[in-house]
Amino acid sequence: MLLLALDTATPAVTVALHDGTDVIASSSQVDARRHGELLLPAVDRVLTEAGLGLDAVTAIVVGTGPGPYTGLRVGLMTADTFGLALGVPVHGLCTLDGLAYAADIEKGPFVVATDARRKEVYWARYADSRTRLTDPAVDRPADIAEQVADLPAVGAGALLYPDTFPRVHEPEHVSAAALASLAAERLAAGEQLPAPRPLYLRRPDAQVPKNYKVVTPK
């Protein structure tokens, strides 16, 4: 088995290869504005490091967010298209689950929070590193202060809002290595992984014009 994992749902552009036992190569760069440019060269680098071609990959795992949409789609579209060209399955994993797994917390509860911009966070609550308790949500930190009070908080979203998340826990950024390990573990346990569908959590910003008639000033 050779898993290729990638995630572009947060400022991190991250890629990893997992052979079913271990992560054999990985790359992570943090640059919120260049997901589209950085991802393919990173995939190429990771494969070269492992001395393998893309055709050796037997399944793909992609972070489904939640995350800002433009970056998120880069990873999903790349994963989908690899799947089409290679004829291998494409699985999705919640990006927050990758962060929770990497935090390696055996006894929770704790929260994971990433930056949703517009003064909001994407977040979820966990019992431990492998067990999510709530659906991913997007909220203003102040609005969830009570629900997350006194809990350790993982991720860049927690670092941004110390008033709401005073107890910050590592790591800050998601890694495809963690995502790949989590996926390998779940697949080995015979679990079905989710479909690679984006978790936008917000509707597109679009206003239906109220009145089509008046386009000229009086």
Next chain:
Amino acid sequence: MADSRDEPLVLGIETSCDETGVGIVHGTTLLADAVASSVDEHARFGGVVPEVASRAHLEAMVPTIDRALKEAGVSAKDLDGIAVTAGPGLAGALLVGVSAAKAYAYALGKPLYGVNHLASHICVDQLEHGPLPEPTMALLVSGGHSSLLLSADITSDVRPLGSTIDDAAGEAFDKIARVLNLGFPGGPVIDRYAREGDPAAITFPRGLTGPRDPAYDFSFSGLKTAVARWIEARRAAGEEVPVRDVAASFQEAVVDVLTRKAVRACKDEGVDHLMIGGGVAANSRLRALAQERCEAAGIRLRVPRPKLCTDNGAMVAALGAEMVARNRSASSWDLSADSSLPVTDPHVPGRTHDHDHVHEVSKENLYS
């Protein structure tokens, strides 16, 4: 690697606006033109909503690639290259197509060509009328662009002679359709009403046609305002608006200016044929008046069928095939979407060492 055969098999991906297009060409022969449109999702907003378009591209891409391959009856491994619109267009929408094209090219071990959307609109005519004459005069008119371009070599030399200084021609159609409560998009419905109206019923202004105005630039904002004011004056007076006559007179003002300036550009530059592309090229009156004026001026008119005028993947494949045929360098794996890619860049070549890298990677890849 792309060799010097003159009939390359190329797949093209287009996502610059609201159409997810995947086309496949064999040289100048069209094999497949699969398009999934999100236009219905935008209609209630009265215009294209970028985020709605981007979401739809992600959903539609893989099924549309599949459909194009089936339609063409070719296998992905036989392709000589993958082309994609790198710009100009909506940034987020472009990025979906660029991501797909890069992943597809990389996985298949094929060269990638990031190409210019406007040059693609011109090059698509090769699929309809054979190789483009050189130079070619092109009038591109759509909801996003209104340009007069002179191309000596569609893969390397496209010169802008003029463009709109405010609204695109298609935008004016959308806005007037909105004022007339005819819905979105406005082009087809105005064309339909105009057929039953009198184009001389109302004299609307012809923008930028004075002796001191720039010869090849366009302006449709003043016309739009004049038409809207005319309609609102009627309504304010409690009179019925003659929709057919307004549509015909407005449309006449637009196509009069477009064809007049295009024919003048041909004469000034000594070019004896004119290509018209873009969504507005589907307009029946534009086609008729252009034909009439070109004939009178001894100019040969080339307008592709309407489905090739609107945004599609075949046009991108057509330009990609030309890039392969003329040995233009491929793009590199860090190709990015450029929402304001200049019209003077027909494609986005990779840096030299990246170009070598493309082929080095190819050897390690799937079907070699």
